[in-house]
Amino acid sequence: MKRSKIALFSGLLLGLAIPAEAAAPPFDTPAPVAFLKDLSSGAILYAKNPDVRMPPASMAKMMTVYVAFDLIKKGELKLDAMATVRPETWKRWHGPAAGSTMFLSPGEQVSVANLLFGIVTLSGNDACVVLAEHISGTEQAFIALMNRRAKEMGLTNSHFGTSNGWPDGGVTYVTARDLTTLAEKTITEHPKLYKTFYSRPNFTWGKTMGSGQAITQANRDPLLGRVDGADGLKTGHTEEAGYGFTGSAEQNGRRLVMVLSGLTSFNQRIEQSVSFMNWGFRAWQAKPIVPKGRKVQTAEVQLGDVSEVGLVAPKDLTVTIPAGLGSDLKTKVVYQGPIKAPFKKGDHIADLVVTGPDMAPQKLPLVADADVGTAGFFDRMMAGLRWLFGFG
Numbered sequence: 041m042k043r044s045k046i047a048l049f050s051g052l053l054l055g056l057a058i059p060a061e062a063a064a065p066p067f068d069t070p071a072p073v074a075f076l077k078d079l080s081s082g083a084i085l086y087a088k089n090p091d092v093r094m095p096p097a098s099m100a101k102m103m104t105v106y107v108a109f110d111l112i113k114k115g116e117l118k119l120d121a122m123a124t125v126r127p128e129t130w131k132r133w134h135g136p137a138a139g140s141t142m143f144l145s146p147g148e149q150v151s152v153a154n155l156l157f158g159i160v161t162l163s164g165n166d167a168c169v170v171l172a173e174h175i176s177g178t179e180q181a182f183i184a185l186m187n188r189r190a191k192e193m194g195l196t197n198s199h200f201g202t203s204n205g206w207p208d209g210g211v212t213y214v215t216a217r218d219l220t221t222l223a224e225k226t227i228t229e230h231p232k233l234y235k236t237f238y239s240r241p242n243f244t245w246g247k248t249m250g251s252g253q254a255i256t257q258a259n260r261d262p263l264l265g266r267v268d269g270a271d272g273l274k275t276g277h278t279e280e281a282g283y284g285f286t287g288s289a290e291q292n293g294r295r296l297v298m299v300l301s302g303l304t305s306f307n308q309r310i311e312q313s314v315s316f317m318n319w320g321f322r323a324w325q326a327k328p329i330v331p332k333g334r335k336v337q338t339a340e341v342q343l344g345d346v347s348e349v350g351l352v353a354p355k356d357l358t359v360t361i362p363a364g365l366g367s368d369l370k371t372k373v374v375y376q377g378p379i380k381a382p383f384k385k386g387d388h389i390a391d392l393v394v395t396g397p398d399m400a401p402q403k404l405p406l407v408a409d410a411d412v413g414t415a416g417f418f419d420r421m422m423a424g425l426r427w428l429f430g431f432g
Contacts, residue, residue: 065323065362069312072302073284075216076320079224079295083360083402085320091197093213094301097276098140098163099286100205100212102222103186105159105237108152108171109230110189119153123174125166133166139206142167143246143255154245161243161259163275168204179203190218193225207278216299219286223273223297227288238272239264262310263287267317275309276301283309289317294360296320323363329371329394329404330357336406337373339390343415344381350409351375351390357404359394369396373406381412 067086073094076086111117130146132138142164144150150158150170158167172182179202186200195218201211227234241264244256262285263270270289277283284301298316303309330336330353338348351373359369375390383389390406 065319067316067319067323069300069316070303070308071300071312073216073299074301074316075220075299076316077220077224077297078320078324078326078360079227079297080293080326081358081360081402082404083324085296085324085360086316087217090217090299091215093197093215094284095207095210095212095278095281096205096214096219096301097207097278097281097284098165098205099219099274099276099284099301100200100202100214101159101163101168102219102226102274102286103190103200104168104172104182104203105156106222106226106230107182107186107189108156108175109226109233111175112152112233113230117152117175119151119156121152121174122149123152123155123170124149125170126173129166129169129173133169139165141165144170145246156237157240157243158245160237160272160274161240162245162257163260165204165206172203190222194221205276205278207280216301219299220297223286223288223299226273227295227297234272239270241265261285261287262313263289263317266310266314270317277306285309285313287313287317289321291321292326294321294326324360325363326358327361327369328356328358329369330392332356335409336392337390339373339375340378341412342378342380345413345415346410349379349389349412351406352409353392354386354388354405354407357392359402359404361396361399369394371395374403375406382414383408383412385409385411 073092074086074088075090077084108117125144125146125148127146130144134141140163142158142162144166155167155171158164169179172179176182176185182203183200190198198214198218201208240259242256242258244254246255248255260275267289269291272288273286275285283303283306286299288297300312303312332353332355335350335352337351339351341347341349372393373390374393379389385408387408388405389408392404392406393401395401
């Protein structure tokens, strides 16, 4: 019967539409956790314990910055707004026992922009808490906002107990996959803010005791100045977490995001981060598949005001393949169909699955090329009769 054939056909197609990791050219790292994603294609180039929960240390500050960026984009937070450093906050977050600091002073007025520089460039624990209190009144209220936004953005295996990643007995945890998602959303949803705040090589704030000399601190990002196109994101280090880094770089239109965690020294973090990112760019190559806007195929529509809809590329679609693989690639359109109306132009309703030698399938999105409304009563009745009796 036609109905069983349709069900079987859809099932076979869906069997291919599984997120997959491209087969990797050889690479090894002593880091217990390592993850590398090519944002241009969505391909996972390397994954070592990507879903193991771990303390993020200062990489948690990426979530604080993301929340602030989101509020700025919505117009609910201004870069020139002034925050006051509460004496109680200063007392808790100054001195050698407080870790990285922006060297804020009690009662000082600091703009949101400068606090963001203090968080991103200097990894200031004090700057995080001052910004959190400015936004939400208390750090705990801000942490609740962090966790709410983390859930909304799909960080399914992460939880935050502080605004700065300070050790809290395991309350705060993340995974490399979630950190990659957080980095990706920061870069793609807030490109101007990302460019402004995440690639500064150093920042000056505060004064030394006695002489009153201005304090300039360097960005700890191990890729800056060592890998072409490097522009973020955040290091982290505590005794329990070891040395970690979430980083990104863009070369020739390809943007990679990497995560390493659990390394044993500052210098090892530099060496491994540079090696990992360079491997991602050199051992892999981008292969254009479909230009933006090109119609790839049509899809059957169920109970719509039209019987089919075009499937188009929402952007330039690219796969990531091992360098030197060549062009022996095969593509197949997959969707769970017929696609039920209604839906809008630009809705993601199908995928283009690309396969080739020595690589697992990669899945790229296809979207509707037009709005499709619901069929009228008569058309729905006739469609039901055709389905019931197995007619096309």
